[in-house]
Amino acid sequence: MMERLNPNARSDPYGSRINRTQSPLRAGSVPWLSIMLGSLLPVLLLADVMPLVPSLGLLMLLAWRMVRPGLLPLWAGAPLGAFDDLFSGQPFGSAVFLWSLTLIGIELIEARFPWRGFWQDWFTAGLAALLVWLAALLVSGAKVTPELMVVALPQALLLVLLYPILARMVAHLDQFRLARARRIG
């Protein structure tokens, strides 16, 4: 009669290590799908007066880039941006251009300052998100009136404040991505 004291003794955060392995499909698709879902969700809100929500797709992209550097390829901004442009109401190509530039910029900065922590990540992501927000407003094809800038300010604030929450979410998604789901043998 062998009673195991701790049922989790032979597992790690990704699940049991015996007889299980990660699903390659899940490991590859979760980042892309979660960013695309972030692009889709704001469409369902009816914002008739002002831009209500920050670009969740952009925030998810930045969070994946910061939490798991090197997971998304450097060129990921172009296809993900193209998907975002289909729904965001921006002229097609604006997110392709801006997201690609953002990823290249972050990569260049990171090569020079490799050591960083959460606060630097937040600063970098917040700054990048703000720059993209401003550039996106400027190229949106609408007249940039002072009133438009004023009503878009809450969006900028939310962009910066939402990052830590989304970074936690991405960390959990990453655990889900790498969970040992497939049974071997």
Added chain:
Amino acid sequence: MAPPSSRRSGFSKRAQFSVFAAYLLAGAGALLGLGLLMLSLWQPAAFAPLRGVASDAVAPVGQATATARSGQQSLFGGIAGYFRAGSQNAALREEMELARIRLAEADAIKAENLRLKALLGLSDKEVKPVAVARLVGSTATSGRRFAYLGAGRTNGVAAGMPVLSDRGVIGRVLETGRNSARVLLLTDSESVLPVRRATGDVVAFAEGRGDGMLRVRLVNLGINPLKVGDLMVTSGAGGYYRPGVAVAIIAKITPDGGIARLVAEPSATGFVAVEPVYQPEAVSALADPRAPLDPVPAADAPATAPAAPASNEGRE
């Protein structure tokens, strides 16, 4: 966290080349994006078919959230109604009695109107909506104010058609997909709508300001005749909207007109109706101003007459 060491290329030629290739691809993506952006700023309709397919895919989900949205609003309205039920009831009863009197007066005016129109030989066409659908979503992250409509080409919706709710004008169809359409809301800062005051002939343009209010600019400058609380309705100029549909209420007076609040808020509507373009001839005349309107010889003066109200919207 420092980047994992596997991402440093070191002396490995292969790793160096793959880093270089990644930068090359990303740079190419950015350049492609810049090109696409220029193209779509120059020709906004260039990617309409792509967007149509995309919005068709999202529209069914939007139907569900739109249903939930209207249900939620009536729930909140019901709760709010309980708080001032007594005083509101009395006020409403008084208002209804007044309204009944006004309605009787309006009936009399309507009858007289009919009689006068019959005398003049005019006839009113009944406008039948092309489609009735819900607004299923909007571009909530962008500075542009577009909404997605749950009806498209298969329902007969075409670009340019006005979208109205039971309260007033919502906007105009911009692009269509098979089962969805993109609507330019009045609040978008690219939207311009010819309006007039409901009482009297004060003609103006209502432009979106980008913050949910409309800027009303008078066509004839001089002493500003507008007052706070004036209702602006569509004037029918330009040929897209039929005249007399409520648009906005003046909330503030400015030297050249006023700032107006929307009558029909898209987020507070359940169903909206898409109506056919009011005067397709005027719209096509605007698209090609040099083309003759009638096949009659140019010596006939009335050939230019229908273009006169349309030319008001030339700035749009």
